[in-house]
């Protein structure tokens with residue numbers, strides 16, 4: 001048994017940049033055919049698809065807003081039309097709309113919940129329906145399908161100034177574990193990856209100036225993560241090497257969730 005994902009089809013949402021981009025690259029490197037979903041930035045998604053194809057892999061870039069039911073249905077239809085099957089979903093799309101809670105608008109609240117939580121529900125539901133249709137006929141992996149949710153350390157670490165984001169990720173944790181509990185008997189594996197501070201566009205502004213130094217005080221392992229750190233965990237969760245891992249969150253955070261403020265007695 002190995003890490004290989006050859007003959008498997010993976011769909012990664014929000015893959016035109018950051019974590020999703022790295023996950024799509026990582027899955028393709030292990031031989032998966034990948035659907036690189038983007039919302040508004042077609043160009044980097046198409047460039048990644050072209051790169052994967054030029055290296056002998058299979059990929060397609062498809063636009064869809066994961067918070068819209070019709071878009072998600074179309075995304076899955078197009079995936080099936082292109083590759084004929086689906087084996088792996090990485091529900092990654094996510095965004096921040098930061099504001100102190102007293103000033104947070106309903107629009108900021110709704111947008112984050114719609115993309116980060118409702119989007120993950122819609123994609124997981126569509127993947128589950130497809131896995132059920134395929135059943136065990138495909139025989140490319142021990143599970144009939146795998147769902148990997150992109151969460152965050154903020155599924156457990158409260159985050160002032162970001163209550164919409166933290167609430168959405170707390171929701172992702174319960175969404176993931178409840179789905180895992182409900183459908184595990186169908187041989188569909190469901191897990192999350194919870195990144196900490198990773199160098200991606202989502203936190204570029206908080207890393208600017210002395211931001212990185214401040215963030216590093218919260219990371220016992222002493223470095224900001226790379227998108228590949230997260231992709232490596234996602235690839236492992238998608239592979240048969242993790243076949244007995246189900247309903248779990250893997251924290252890829254350099255120890256950020258260890259409450260480093262308590263290192264010196266708090």
Ligand code: BGC
Nearest residue numbers: 152153154196197198202203
């Ligand atoms: C957020 C980043 C933040 C990190 C650690 C992530 O989920 O999207 O902006 O740097 O958590 O706080």
